Amino acid sequence: MTPLDQRTDLPANLGMTLDGSRGREALAVIELAAAGSLRRRWRYGELDDLVNALARGLLARGLARGERVGVMAANSVHALAVMLATMRAGLVSVPVNPRAGAETLAFMTEDSALRLICADTDLLPLGQSLPGGVPVV
Numbered sequence: 001m002t003p004l005d006q007r008t009d010l011p012a013n014l015g016m017t018l019d020g021s022r023g024r025e026a027l028a029v030i031e032l033a034a035a036g037s038l039r040r041r042w043r044y045g046e047l048d049d050l051v052n053a054l055a056r057g058l059l060a061r062g063l064a065r066g067e068r069v070g071v072m073a074a075n076s077v078h079a080l081a082v083m084l085a086t087m088r089a090g091l092v093s094v095p096v097n098p099r100a101g102a103e104t105l106a107f108m109t110e111d112s113a114l115r116l117i118c119a120d121t122d123l124l125p126l127g128q129s130l131p132g133g134v135p136v137v
Helices: 044-060 077-088 102-111 121-129
Strands: 027-032 038-043 068-072 092-095 114-119
Touching (some): 027 044, 068 121, 114 121
Parallel strands (some): 068 092
């Protein structure tokens, strides 16, 4: 059985990259808008809270340790948070490149046995169009 992290009720694993050693108020990520202007500054505590909430949400969907979750998203803090959350929940992140083309995406979805796809809002229709009926959120 995987030991639980002392700070959360989640498995202790690589998803605990945000281990609290820097302090909750320390700057973790500076998020920029497409034009290069400042969008938001993320503190470690904020990012850690988001990752924990996402991990609990994934587990609440009934996903089991070792199952695969597709991440169809642009490089962003939210994509990073989903990848850390899958690890923290004991799941496996599978990056899904929306530019890969329909045939490749269909192959990736089936071959990796995805149980869920987490997608950026603008990519939801693409994720929902993939064969296999994998839920997309």
